């Protein structure tokens with residue numbers, strides 16, 4: 001399956017559907033009302049990363065969940081049989097009970113585009129402790145900066161140490177984008193929890 005954290009107006013998901021062949025279900029995780037508050041001491045690119053920025057509802061002028069989701073589905077080109085939106089802030093939605101609600105399969109690709117440290121650490125932490133990241137899974141960070149003063153790099157370093165993960169770099173665009181393959185995870189659950 002493909003896991004996309006940070007749906008906004010669906011551009012990344014549309015790109016994934018157009019460019020990745022042969023995957024199962026697509027899951028999109030978002031509050032749909034914009035960014036949460038960042039942790040203290042982490043760098044922000046600017047005011048466009050302030051709390052509440054990137055609200056899909058505002059951007060699309062969609063004032064009901066049904067309207068918002070049907071517009072996103074039309075843009076992305078997948079129906080409810082193969083595309084599920086998980087609505088809410090990651091610290092509320094990403095828990096063990098979510099694992100019982102959906103038949104999540106091991107990740108082919110995880111796209112991290114929540115901009116902030118809190119969002120990267122919550123989304124990648126949930127993927128790792130759920131056993132959904134397996135050898136061969138690809139992880140893509142959309143706002144990568146090679147400096148742990150920035151959120152995605154800080155979250156990645158902390159989780160790599162905590163879960164004893166070995167990565168292989170697939171693609172690295174300096175100060176913008178990083179794609180990795182999980183080679184081995186020493187402290188992930190031994191079997192998937194689904």
Ligand SMILES: C[S@@+](CC[C@H](N)C(=O)[O-])C[C@H]1O[C@@H](n2cnc3c(N)ncnc32)[C@H](O)[C@@H]1O
Nearest residue numbers: 006008009011012030031034054089090114119
């Ligand atoms: C930069 S936008 C993503 C852009 C998107 N990938 C696209 O293709 O347009 C960041 C998105 O992440 C969501 N987001 C960030 N952190 C979040 C969190 N902790 N919980 C829920 N949603 C979050 C925001 O609501 C916003 O829609």
